[in-house]
Amino acid sequence: MARQNLISVEIVDAVVAEAIVTINNTRTEFPFLINLSAEERKNFRKMGPKSVDYVNENLLGANQFPSSLPADFPVAEFTKDVAAINKLYPLLIASQALTEALNDTILALSSDAMKEADEVYGFLKVAAKRDANAKALVEQMARRFKGQGKRKTE
Known part of the structure; x- marks a missing residue:
């Protein structure tokens, strides 16, 4: 049986620690970032990538035709919002590209590890028939499958 090995890597702890520091430092550079609740996200008007041009064009219109807007329209705040966006x-x-790459890499590594773990578990189940220590370990590992029952094949 061919073994799966989607990715093979050894990650240096110092590199991970440095990346976390960099991410945390980046976060501190943007103290205005907020976290919204699911309810708040649901209720807000949303702007996707396709709406960026629309918003920028409306800002241009607000600046070119200020007399068309109510006197109390917050053009300066609108300008700040659009510039920040x-x-x-x-x-x-x-x-997002980094997050997607991390998710995909962890998924591939997890798939490799689960397939390898299942293979080891199968070998250890055989060994448990003749080795009490292996049996104790297999019983401990079997807790992961508790309540799943046997799968029916159709």
Whole structure:
């Protein structure tokens, strides 16, 4: 049986620690970042990538035709919001790409590890028939499958 090995890597602890420090430092550079509740997210008007042009064009319109707006329209705040969005979007895209790569890498590593663990478990179940120490370990590992029952094949 061919063994799966989607990814093979040894990660240096210092590199991970440095990356975490970098991420945390980046977060401190943006003290205005907020975390919304699920309810708040649900109720807010959303702007996706396709709406960026729409918002920028409306800002242009607000600046070109200020007399068309009510006197109390907050053009300066609208300008600040749009400028912040335009500066944060590249950061969002880069961080999403990193998050997606981390998720995919962990998924591949997890798949490798689970297949390898299942194979070891199978070998140890055989060994447990003749070795009490192996039997104790197999019984401990079997807790992971408790309540799953046997799968029916159709």
